[in-house]
Amino acid sequence: MIITRILAPNPGPFTGAGTNSYVISTGGEAVIVDPGPLIDSHLEAIRRAVAELTVVGVLVTHHHLDHCPAANPLAEEYGVPSYGFGSYGGFQAISRLADGDVVHVGTEVIEVLSTPGHTPDSLCFAVGDGVFTGDTIKAGTTVVVEDMSAYMKTLARLADLAPARIFPGHGELIDDPPSVIAGYIAHRRGREEQVVAALAGGSLTTEEIVAAVYPELEPTLLILATQSATAHLIKLVDDGRVSRDGEEWTLR
Ligand SMILES: [Zn+2]
Structure with a gap:
């Protein structure tokens, strides 16, 4: 099995150096993972990688x-299905995948893992001793989490899987997944405890919690920090540690 990374030319604060598109090939067959944005030069690079x-x-x-x-567009060009969670957020996969499904390429079997958290439709793809994680785990840039409870379960599951390598959606190949995943879990638990500590003094609004947890926040990151704090607060409500009354959050 050969795995080729093709970096899309879309660098930015959320994408790092750009999106990693991958080609997994074996026995003359190939699948393309996350072909990324519609940029001509990038599509050409993908076409070259699968030319033979x-x-x-x-x-x-x-x-x-x-x-x-x-x-x-690429699936149509090659006359093959696009595979994904299904219909979500404007993207419609031709072939819907669920947890435990498999996709064959040559003699290899790609196993589908449902890994919600970053988004509800997030999937990871396990093949050989590696996992393709999209934005569930990425190298060098922060993961924005929509559903923290789901995300923590996803991280625990990836830790149990203990892959030898992670092919992230952004950044370089991760060759020490156990320590990286443990670091992700520790970071989120630490943040959660900071939120709890902020609430120890009494009820606070989300805005006040953000100010307490991220004291030196750059204004451009305010929306992101607010989203992250809110995801932690909703998880704490789910866990029964915090209650919500209108704008205010309170420790139980
Ligand atoms: Zn994403």
Whole structure:
């Protein structure tokens, strides 16, 4: 099995150096993972990478615009299905995947893991001793989490899986997944405890909690920090540690 990374030319604060598109090939067949944005030079680079191969599918980790817009056009070009969670956030996979499904390429079997958290439709793809994680785990840039309870379960599951390598949606290959995943879990638990500590003095609004937890926040990151704090607060409510009354959050 050969795994080729093709970096899309879409660098930015959320994408790092750009989106990683991958080609997994074996026995003359290939699948494309997260073909990314519709940028001509990037599509050309993907076409070159699969030029000698029979493309059998296009896999999508989630619906975000740095990962999926090229998926259906390329799938159509090669006459193969796009595979993904299904219909979500404007992206419609031709072939819907659920947890435990498999996709074949040559003699390899790609196993589908439902890994919600970053988004509800996030999938990871396990093949050999590696996992393709999209934005569920990425190297060098922070993961924005929509559902913290789901995300923590996803991280625990990936820790149990203990892959030897992670092929992230952004950044370099991760060759020490156990320590990286443990670091992610520790970071989130630490943040959660900071939120709890902020609430120890009495009820606070989300705005006040953000100010307490991120004291030196750059204004451009305010929306992100607010989203993250809110995700932690909702998880704490789910866990029965915090209650919500209108604008205010209170420790139970
Ligand atoms: Zn994303």
